[in-house]
Amino acid sequence: MPEKIYKEPINNFTKIMAGPSYESMNYPKVDSTGTSIVIYQKIGDIKHHLPIDAFKIPIRIAFLNQLAGEIIEIKCKIFGKNLIEPLTETLKIKIISPESG
Numbered sequence: 103m104p105e106k107i108y109k110e111p112i113n114n115f116t117k118i119m120a121g122p123s124y125e126s127m128n129y130p131k132v133d134s135t136g137t138s139i140v141i142y143q144k145i146g147d148i149k150h151h152l153p154i155d156a157f158k159i160p161i162r163i164a165f166l167n168q169l170a171g172e173i174i175e176i177k178c179k180i181f182g183k184n185l186i187e188p189l190t191e192t193l194k195i196k197i198i199s200p201e202s203g
Contacts, residue, residue, distance in 0.1 A: 120185040148182070156180075170199040 130143035143157050156178075165174070174195045179188040 106125065121175060130157050130159070165195075165197050169197040172197050 128143070130141050133140045141157075141161055145154065145156065145158070148154050174197060176193040176195065177190045178193055181188045
C-alpha cells in the first residue's frame, strides 16, 4: 500500500496561469478509502467488442526505485447499467529500474 497519495495542488499561482483545470481536462476522480486508492471516471456508452480507453486522460502513477523487480497488482472493475455484476480484472505491472545515464 502506498505511503502517500499526492493531492491536486491548491495555490494562487495556478489561478494566475492560463491553463486547463483537472476538471476541464477530464482527468479521472481519485479518492482514498484508507486501505485502497479508487480511480474512477464515467465514459458513457460502449459499443460491444470495440476497444475504448478506460480514462479520457491517462492516469499518472509513480513508483519508488525501491520497488524495482516487484510486480504490483491493480484490481480493476468496470460497472455498467447492463451488467448484473461488474467486470473484474487484475492488472499486473512489473517495476523496472530507470536507465542510468
